[in-house]
Amino acid sequence: MTSTAMLTDHYELTMLQASLESGAASRRSVFELFARRLPGGRRYGVVAGIGRVLDAIERFRFGPEELEWLRAHQVVDETTLDFLASYRFSGDVWGYPEGETYFPHSPVLVVESSFAEAVLLETLVLSILNHDSAIASAASRMIVAAGDRPCIEMGSRRTHEEAAVACARAAYVAGFATTSNLEAGRRHGIPTAGTSAHSFTLLHDTETDAFRAQIRSLGRGTTLLVDTYDVAEAVALGVELAGPELGAVRLDSGDLGVLAQQVRTQLDSLGATGTRIVVTSDLDEYAIAALAAAPVDSYGVGTQLVTGSGHPTCGFVYKLVAHQDDSGRWVDVAKKSKDKESLGGRKHALRRVVDGVAEAEVIAVGAPPAAAHDDAPITTGERLLLVPLVRGGETVSAEPLERARARRARSVAELPMRGRQLQKGDPAIPVELPHQRA
Structure with a gap:
């Protein structure tokens, strides 16, 4: 002890x-x-x-x-x-x-x-x-702003390693659906989730090679990060490789509201009507509320969560x-x-x-x-x-x-x-x- x-x-x-x-x-x-x-x-x-x-x-x-x-x-x-x-x-x-x-x-x-x-x-x-x-107080405000859309806690790299575990626990109490932190999952039984970062795409010679490797390893239901290079090209590539069964695409930069609308339209035109859109990039409760009308399916929240949103x-x-x-x-x-x-x-x-x-x-x-x-x-x-x-x-x-x-x-x-x-x-x-x- x-x-x-x-x-x-x-x-x-x-x-x-x-x-x-x-x-x-x-x-x-x-x-x-x-x-x-x-x-x-x-x-x-x-x-x-x-x-x-x-x-x-x-x-x-x-x-x-x-x-x-x-x-x-x-x-x-x-x-x-x-x-x-x-x-x-x-x-x-x-x-x-x-x-x-x-x-x-x-x-x-x-x-x-x-x-x-x-x-x-x-x-x-x-x-x-x-x-x-x-x-938990900041996380609750984010959950209220998100409505029925789930939130993912992903702030471990923005705080002390032990604080990261406590943050994941507090966010889960406040309504967050999952955490990226494995120790929080092991210690507190919180569901964990995660796929890949930009480094995975950059490691491979082409985006095609990166997506193909991820889909082969993790399945068609995986989430592809599509803003390393060109978003529209990456979305088209992802659906081409995974088919309409592609689980989700993640947007981590740019005007998320505009991009989400463009990506939704593109996914639907490609027949991937069930492919979800996950947005990240320094979201707080105000940014989440501003995306209420956008075709977003879930939010990944990091820095603003683990710092109590100010x-x-x-x-x-x-x-x-x-x-x-x-x-x-x-x-x-x-x-x-x-x-x-x-x-x-x-x-x-x-x-x-x-x-x-x-x-x-x-x-x-x-x-x-x-x-x-x-x-x-x-x-x-x-x-x-x-x-x-x-x-x-x-x-x-x-x-x-x-x-x-x-x-x-x-x-x-x-x-x-x-x-x-x-x-x-x-x-x-x-x-x-x-x-x-x-």
């Missing part, structure tokens, strides 16, 4: 050392992860990475190698090292289930344990959820909102810094739905109701958003990606029509905060 304990910031350990010295480390505490606003005037965000967070918490252990490095670099004292040697998260975690939409101040993750146990998780959970939710982080923060004092009484606490205020007190959240349409995110102070979370759609009423993820240090809510994927589709479909627009604007639904209802 590879430890995740060192995927953290230095100050987590210095706070731990100081709180052990003061005696406050053992105080029962509640931390919440939330975003103060949605990035770029977006209407909603999508939670992704919960499954990765749960796995990372389970693997948060300080073994001999980690402890020796901390000792050698004098990061913390021996008392703190002794604490870390036996560290096991034994608290409780609640969160929005993976695939759920979120809004400003939604308590996406709630961690309750001793201060010492909870504070060490700050950087780890922030790094995972800020990244994965940013990718917003590679969600702005999530992880703040202490309540703790017990020495007498065991709970005390609500809140940061009052200008432009960075937080709301004190442990929260729970409800989504108010009327006639199948979400009307508000209701955030209240207090422990969540005891009712179990139910993924069944609600026509009218309120549904709980926080679900138990960890109880007493044990994961209780592991689920397959397919369930998160279905949840994302339901949650987005539940939003009012204005909430699915790509234009900048207010959140899709109002967020009712505790002080607004006082």
Whole structure:
């Protein structure tokens, strides 16, 4: 088991050392992860990475190698090292289930344990959820723009190798059909797809040789990349070699809308009416929306997806909102810094739905109701958003990606029509905060 304990910031350990010295480390505490606003005037965000967070918490252990490095670099004292040697998260975690939409101040993750146990998780959970939710939020917008046309995740070469796997996972949660990343397929069971790049065509003496080799090896249903030289000539060649059974052609440059129309007309005239058109080339949600009227069958998305389409982080923060004092009484606490205020007190959240349409995110102070979370759609009423993820240090809510994927589709479909627009604007639904209802 590879430890995740060192995927953290230095100050987590210095706070731990100081709180052990003061005696406050053992105080029962509640931390919440939330975003103060949605990035770029977006209407909603999508939670992704919960499954990765749960796995990372389970693997948060300080073994001999980690402890020796901390000792050698004098990061913390021996008392703190002794604490870390036996560290096991034994608290409780609640969160929005993976695939759920979120809004400003939604308590996406709630961690309750001793201060010492909870504070060490700050950087780890922030790094995972800020990244994965940013990718899923961008991917969801692309899926909405694409309508019934499938999207292929193909951004591995534009990001860190491990981030590429996480991106593929988050994109799949958000509705992408396949990924080009084989490790994502192996690790997470995501369907993979891929054919060839321009280098394959350039390797051969002629385009004919390249296409013939690909069709012979991969079959007539393969996808031919047709813009290495002349698009019209390549399309004609592809149909000549594969016949009308040619699976698809891919366009990766030029005016994609115009080219797609020209290629569709050409394919149909050649009898290849079932040959699909796949477009790639730095697509984002706006480019996909602009191609809605074009005869395109699917989209391959890379750079813009793995960079969050201009917003590679969600702005999530992880703040202490309540703790017990020495007498065991709970005390609500809140940061009052200008432009960075937080709301004190442990929260729970409800989504108010009327006639199948979400009307508000209701955030209240207090422990969540005891009712179990139910993924069944609600026509009218309120549904709980926080679900138990960890109880007493044990994961209780592991689920397959397919369930998160279905949840994302339901949650987005539940939003009012204005909430699915790509234009900048207010959140899709109002967020009712505790002080607004006082």
